[in-house]
Amino acid sequence: MLYWCSTTTSPSERHRHDRHHATPHLDRPRGLLDEWVRRWQEEIVPPRRGFGVSPGAVWIDRERDRLVGEISYDGPEGFAERNRVYRGSPQRETMAPDLEDHLVSTEVHEVTRVHRPCPSPSACGRTEPTEGPMQEIRLLDERWNGARLQLVKDTLLASVEAESGPGLFTDDWLAVPFDLAGLRPLGPVNSFGFPVHLVGLPSLGPAPVLASITSGTLKITDVRDGAVLKIFPLPRTGTEERFHVVCDLALGHHRGRDLLFLHEESDRGPYHRWVSVVDLTVGEPIPDMAFDHYRYREISERLTLQHGYLACPTTEEVVEFQADDFSVIDKPFIHVRRADDGSWVGKVSLHTGVPEGRAAEIAHTAGHTYLAEAGDIVTLPDLEPVFTKRVPWVAVSRVTEWDGRPVAVLVQERASSEELPGRLCHLFLDTDHPKKVDLPWSVPPEAYDLLATPDGTIVVSSAEGVHVLNVDPAEASRANPR
Structure with a gap:
């Protein structure tokens, strides 16, 4: 089977931190195809994600009893070295030994993506305005349902987590940029192993860029073609792990510093979250600006950094009293801090929590x-x-x-x-x-x-x-x- 795997690259970037793929990954199970797919998803995908290796699309070829898929890695040391670290890890060593019994043979080929086509013409281009009292242009079709919208200057970024289906498992986020004034695509659809953010920083040039966290680094890429522009190694921050389990990030320029806010999982339990701050100018954390909170409900973990403020969705345990009883509820809030020094501003009680994947808005107007x-x-x-x-x-x-x-x-x-x-x-x-x-x-x-x-x-x-x-x-x- 011939498969073209798509990641943006160019000859000038070969010495930099390109995204490497091992694909297609071809397995021939002995009549145990469905069982192998299930165990692959449940027992192999989670530990690989923990090492920054992203399982991509996977296809089932039932006629030949085969599984064909891709895995990829965005980090600085390259896929082969990261795969070696993963295979020597305790997580890999404790994996069930009978997994290999499902396989007759395995073929692995390392490739570099050079192109990703749009999912469909209507998904990446402008459609004609609809008739009616208010003209509507559908910029993206239903394949982009629930897309997150980000805007910097006139650049609009729509991003969505790629869905999985029968025979298809992915850990990718898809993103496509548009010139909002002209309603035209600025580049092709690109995929990322982690959520991607549209940011504008003077030190990175006048045009907006894309930022994402991968394997202990902050990667800055071109919004038009996904080319890697710069990579910042991340220091150890609020967690004990060298490679952060980052829920979200926010970037901004405050008091002459380029500040990176990292919303991270914690080793203090499944509900605990940690927000740490890194001064990208010197590459060091700012401990005095770090803070923690608890997330008892499935709410958004997206940070908002705008106009001198940082907003962080969270929950708090609140006691509500009735006439003859009381109850403890997990009430949603947004905590607000000043972006330049991390000082506390206050909290906003919400009627409902911020939906997962969406960010609240901070706007300065009039x-x-x-x-x-x-x-x-x-x-x-x-x-x-x-x-x-x-x-x-x-x-x-x-x-x-x-x-x-x-x-x-x-x-x-x-x-x-x-x-x-x-x-x-x-x-x-x-x-x-x-x-x-x-x-x-x-x-x-x-x-x-x-x-x-x-x-x-x-x-x-x-x-x-x-x-x-x-x-x-x-x-x-x-x-x-x-």
Whole structure:
């Protein structure tokens, strides 16, 4: 079977930290194909992930009783050396010895990916606007359902964790960049072994870049073609492990320093999390800025670093008293700290937790700074709610500036299946009693993420893909005077 494995590379990068693949990995089980696949997923994939080796796509060839797949590694020492470390590890030595009994033979070929095609033409390009009172362009199709949206300047990044299915197991995140102003792709779909972030740092150049953590290093890549631009070795931080189990990262420039915030798992139990900070200028951790917290519920582990603040979703055990009883609940919060020194600002109580994979928003607009997550929007640093009465059934919210005025853009879900589809709406925040205005667009099911810009562009991520709409900010402001 011929398989083209896709990772961006160029001749000038051969001496740098390219992504290496061992693929195709060809196994011929003795009539035990399904059992081998199950054990491969349960017993081989988890320890390999712990060493930064990412199992990619896997295919079943039932006619020939074969399993064909790929594994890859992004680290500095190369795949062969990392594989040697893995095979000599206690995790590998304690693996069940009968696994090899499933195999007749194994062939391994090391290759370097040079291209990844788009999943489909409609998944990577602009479609024609829909007819109706509000024109919609579907930028990405349903294969990108639940995509996370990130925006730096005019660059939009849509990223999603690749799904698994029958005969397909993957640990990849897919990401594709767009020029939001022109709604055109800036490059092909690229895959990453870890979640990828769109960041803008002056020291890395004027254009946004991609950042991801892999095997104890911070990797910076070109947003257009995935070429490796720079690699930062990571020092030991809050955990005892040299190779971090990183849940998320955030990068920003504060007080003349390029700061990397790492949200890490801890060795103090499954609920404990540790946020450490590294000064990339000198490559050393900043212990005084580190902090820990607990995550008792399945909520997002994404950090938000914007406009001088760091927001971290978390949970706390809270005692609620009733007339003749009490209960302890795991209540969701967002902890807020100052980005330059890590000092405590306060916490925001949430009606529901931040959904997994999504980040809350911190926006500075019309002279004010806001933190927004679903129906909870507060000002910073005083943490005052902007609504005297909470807007119900809000799935996701963002704050921007239209015509010089602060405005919240919301996706409001239907309360039950009998109601009309979800609604896209906005509220200007510079009035004593913000008025909700519904926009003439039926929101697709399962709205997940949202972006709103000062020029009136609105981007919605849903179960049906990524949608782009436009509002006239001046007209919206005239229709809603102060």
